[in-house]
Amino acid sequence: MQTILELLASFWQIWSPNLFLDVGRYVVAAGGLALILKLFWNFGLRRRKIQARWATTADIRREILASLRTGVIFSLNGAAIVYGAIHGVFTIYMDFDKAGIGYLAVSLAGIIVAHDAYFYWTHRLMHQPRLYPYFHRTHHRSVTPTPFAAYAFDIPEAMLMATFTPLWLWFVPMHALGLFLFMAFMIVRNVMGHAGVELMPRSLADSRWFGWINATTHHDLHHATFHHNYGLYFTWWDRMMGTEHPAYREKLRGTPAHDAAGSVVSVARPAAATS
Numbered sequence: 001m002q003t004i005l006e007l008l009a010s011f012w013q014i015w016s017p018n019l020f021l022d023v024g025r026y027v028v029a030a031g032g033l034a035l036i037l038k039l040f041w042n043f044g045l046r047r048r049k050i051q052a053r054w055a056t057t058a059d060i061r062r063e064i065l066a067s068l069r070t071g072v073i074f075s076l077n078g079a080a081i082v083y084g085a086i087h088g089v090f091t092i093y094m095d096f097d098k099a100g101i102g103y104l105a106v107s108l109a110g111i112i113v114a115h116d117a118y119f120y121w122t123h124r125l126m127h128q129p130r131l132y133p134y135f136h137r138t139h140h141r142s143v144t145p146t147p148f149a150a151y152a153f154d155i156p157e158a159m160l161m162a163t164f165t166p167l168w169l170w171f172v173p174m175h176a177l178g179l180f181l182f183m184a185f186m187i188v189r190n191v192m193g194h195a196g197v198e199l200m201p202r203s204l205a206d207s208r209w210f211g212w213i214n215a216t217t218h219h220d221l222h223h224a225t226f227h228h229n230y231g232l233y234f235t236w237w238d239r240m241m242g243t244e245h246p247a248y249r250e251k252l253r254g255t256p257a258h259d260a261a262g263s264v265v266s267v268a269r270p271a272a273a274t275s
């Protein structure tokens with residue numbers, strides 16, 4: 001009995017910081033962005049709303065509940081990673097002198113680029129009709145996403161998303177700060193993609209140098225139209241695979257035509273998305 005209690009206590013010791021970090025970063029990022037949208041709504045954000053439609057209170061409640069469940073799943077994954085690191089399966093180091101700042105920067109850039117690729121391809125997989133009802137339906141119940149939709153996943157989708165980090169760590173040693181910055185980058189870009197308001201400069205639409213960065217309109221169009229824009233941080237996979245929404249650039253420019261496209265796309269939903 002004592003042993004079981006000791007095991008539970010040691011599990012809680014490892015799990016609780018992960019629970020705090022994973023649920024906490026969602027609450028801070030989604031709640032923080034929602035607050036910013038509210039505060040600056042009348043200072044220019046109103047004109048940058050992407051869809052004519054509004055999310056309902058029931059939508060937001062559903063997004064929050066599903067996201068908190070995902071936060072718990074991510075924290076269990078985090079505890080497994082800590083156990084793995086303790087037992088030498090993964091290398092997560094704390095000493096800056098061990099590999100230098102240069103390695104930290106390169107491994108951080110690497111994990112972001114790899115995560116974007118992982119997200120694109122697993123996302124396309126989850127859109128396969130056989131997998132969609134079990135993996136991805138909950139996320140697409142948000143036709144007009146809000147920042148709270150960031151983690152609104154079915155349990156299998158949350159597990160698939162969580163798998164990326166241990167998979168990466170299996171091959172690549174990471175500084176703890178690099179991992180933390182990756183987690184922070186991931187949630188910030190995630191809530192931005194679900195803001196419902198364009199937060200990026202409209203000039204990204206035609207930028208030769210920065211057009212590879214996803215604007216909010218990119219992922220918003222994915223929720224509105226279902227069949228395009230599968231990427232998370234960057235546009236290159238969608239461009240390479242021909243899955244970028246044909247109206248994306250025009251809609252991001254905010255030209256008058258985008259309003260017409262916006263109202264069309266927000267209702268043009270395939271049966272698979274709503275069933």
Ligand SMILES: [Zn+2]
Binds near residue numbers: 123127136222
């Ligand atoms: Zn999707």
Ligand SMILES: [Zn+2]
Binds near residue numbers: 223
């Ligand atoms: Zn989404």
